[in-house]
Amino acid sequence: MGYSMSLSSEPPxxxxxxxxxxxxxxxxxxxxxxxxxxxxxxxxxxxxxxxxRADTEQHLLHELGGGCWNIPGLRELLIGVLERGAVLGNHEVQHPFKDQGPRTVRLNARRLAPPSGSEQAMLLLAIEDVTGHEQERDAAQLASIVRSSRDGIISKNLDGIIQSWNRGAQLLFGYTAEEAIGQPISMLIPADHLDDEPRILERIRAGEAIEHYETTRMRKDGSLIDISLTVSPMLDASGRIVGASKVARDVSESRRSRDALRESEERLRESHVRLAEADRRKNEFLAMLAHEMRNPLAPIRNALEILRQANHHSETTLSAIAMMERQVAQMVHLVDDLIDVNRITRGKIELRRVAVDLATILRQAVEVAQPICDQKGVLLTLDFPAERVVLDADPLRLIQALGNLLHNACKFTDKGGNVWLDVRREGDQVELWVRDSGIGISADQLPRIFELFVQGDLSLERSSGGLGIGLSLARNLVELHGGTVRASSAGRGRGSEFVVRLPIAMALDSPDEDGPLVATIETPAIASHRILVVDDNRDAAESLAMLLELSGHETRLAFDGLEAVALSAQFLPEVVLLDIGLPKMNGYEVAARIRALPGGDATLLIALTGWGHDEERQRSAQAGFDGHLVKPVFPDALLKLIAERLDRP
Structure with a gap:
């Protein structure tokens, strides 16, 4: 009951x-x-x-019932009513009361004028227990939620008979409440899911709740729907389990989304597998391509050397020979880059670090680029440091990286242009600046200039050839040394700049007294030997034999593995130059057969192949080869190796 105390006067x-x-x-x-x-x-x-009454009247309010009326904040509210004449209306508090438990009470209070003969004002406090009202309100709110929910909310007894059915259930399954109540819940379960219900009821009887169980149910029209079920036990007043309440939510759309996501992930995995397989095949193709490109280069280089050794050449012929040698060298350079970038992408490059003088590396890197600069009429200017700078590096790989940068700068600079190589010391780092006055790099190409197979100006009038791997290879090799490479350009026609930063191992303020990193190979004077040349490429075998005969050696030729073994037994060669990839019997098996022949253990076996990876070199050594040379071989290098092994004093 509520009380309205809105009178403004306070009559005695x-x-x-x-x-x-x-x-x-x-x-x-x-x-x-x-x-x-x-x-x-x-x-x-x-x-x-x-x-x-004796325990109440003449006692302070907050002492009543053993202090249960000591409600937080109540005294302050009531004193405010007394002092200011305010009205406390419909103030609800929740509080535990003695022998009552938690209750919700509604308080109304107003000040009364003092009774006759009294000088003190009094307070009338009306108390209404609205605990039941609150429960009714909560029940009404819950009923409203159930009615308005788009989720299906259903109750059933322990026999699985439907007891209640909201509008959400009607929208979900198509049955009205009149059609559903009193029917078994199994009418919603398709035949292949009928074992769901016994398991659910078993768990409900055990007092378990089921959270977000995804399953399939059947509508009135026979169509299937994907739902998520949350099932909770229902208790009576005594706490006994009498049934279950179910909340069913349509998850068809989310399941379709998950299925679509799963299919997308599966397609992504399949694409990843296909890409990995394509990448593997690409790597195999590049390795095979490089190998196959080496084979025709070998007879070409041999033939050029034969021509050069012949007498009475005109100046025109010598110029043509030099031009072809430059082109062969360029092809060898491209093949080497192709092999190395393929190995780097597969993590197969291992550096052979030594303490090496930077000036020596720079001189030999310049030697790599000087031919193309001379050919194009480009001036290459060097500015080396006065102090000696030593790096912890693989010298051949650094020469390759810097040579690629210089070669690239010369290639994209027109006749009469300039390429500069400057070296600067910056603390414990050294900076190598490669600048040119060439065609420059456009702003849109600059961010991708180090990517594999990316090339600069590809217009017909500016086509400079190449595979688009030199810069990528240079950056990777520098980064393997713990360094960095960056590129910059002011744009088309304004040149470009590449800056390499490398860590210094040590620096000495003394001039460079070391000789060249790789000694110049000179053709040695060697004795005549019996040499068996084995290669299924007839041009390569015959041209190499011609070169060896020009140097005074006696040669025989074999074009497959079986023929090589047979000739070795007859010819008793001192040296066998043996290709690995042979028909009928591979080079490794041929080597083993030759070693097994009488005197075969003294034969100098040199692998002469298009395969130059560390793995191939290790395998040839394990197979009993004394040396491993990669096609196209420099004739001087081959003769030097033979001399070192057979003509020692």
Whole structure:
């Protein structure tokens, strides 16, 4: 019950009148004095809160019931009503009361004028227990939620018979409440899911809840729907499990999304596998391509050397020979880059680090690029450091990287242009600046200039050839040394700049006294030997034999593995130059057969092949080869190796 106390006047009240009012009202009432001591208590208050009049009247409010009326903040509110004449209306508090447990009470209070003969104002406090009202309100809210929910909310007993059915269930399954209530829940379960219900009921009887169980159910029209079920036990007043409540949500769309995502992930995995396979095949193709490109280069280089050794050449012929030698060298350079970039992408490059003088590396890198600079009429200017700088590096790989940068700069600079190589010391790092006055790099190409197979200007009038791997290879080799490479350009026609930074191992303020990193190979004077040349490429075998005969050696030729073994037994060669990839019997097996022949253990076996990886070199050594040369071989290098092994004093 609520009380409206909106009178603004405070007429004097007699005590008899107050007692009459308190006795008449059938709701809990208290009359309090200015100190919040109970002056009067209604019978309804005594009955409702199970207290005696003697334990209530003339006691302070907060002491009642063993202190259960010591409600936080209540005294301050009531004192405010007394002092300011305000009205406390419909103030609800939740609080535990003695022998009552937690209750919700609604409080209304107003100040009363002092009774006749009293100078103190009094307070009328009306108390209404609205705990039941709150439960009813909660129940009404819950019922509203159930009615308005788009989820299907269903209750059933322990026999699986539907007891309640909301509008969401009707929208989900197509049955009205009249059609569904009283029917077994199994009418919603398709035949292949009928074993769901016994398992669910078993868990409900055990007091278990089921959270977000995804399954399939059947609509009134026979169509199937994917749902997520949450099932909870229902208890009666005594706490006994009497049934289950179910919340069913349509997850068809989310399941379709998950299925689509799963299919996309599967397609992505398949694409990854296909890409990995394509990458593997690409690597195999590049390795095979490089190998196959080496084979025709070998007879070409041999033939050029034969021509050069012939007498009475005109100046024109010598110029043509030099031009072809440059082109062969360029092809060898491209093949080497192709092999190395393929190995780097597969993590197969291992550096052979030594302490090496930077000036020596720079001189030999310049030697790599000088031919193309001379050919194009480009001036290559060097500025070496005065101090000696030593790096912890693989010298051949650094020469390759810097040679590629210089070669690239010369290639893209027109006749009469300039290429500069400057070296600067920056703390514990050294910077190598390769600058040119060439065609430059456009802003859109600059971010991708180090990517594999990316080339600069590909217009017909500016086509400079190449595979687009030199810069990528240079950057990778520098990074393997713990360094960096960056590129910059002001744009088309304004040149370009590449800066290499490398860590210094040590620096000495003394001139470079070391000789060249790789000694110049000179053709040695060697004795005549019996040499068997084995290669299924007839041009390569015959041209190499011609070169060896020009140097005074006796040669025989074999074009497959079986023929090589047979000739070795007859010819008794001192040296066998043996290709690995042979028909009928591969080079490794041929080597083993030759070693098994009488005197075969003294034969100098040299692998002469298009395969130059470390793995191939290790395998040839394990197979009993004394040396491993990669096609196209320099004739001087071959003769030097033979001399070192057979003509030692």
């Amino acid at each position: 009240l007699s005590r008899a009148f107050l007692e009459s009012v308190v006795a008449t009202v059938h709701e809990p009432l208290l009359v309090l004095d200015a100190s919040l001591r109970v002056v009067m208590a209604s019978d309804a208050f005594l009955a409702r809160f199970h207290v005696q």
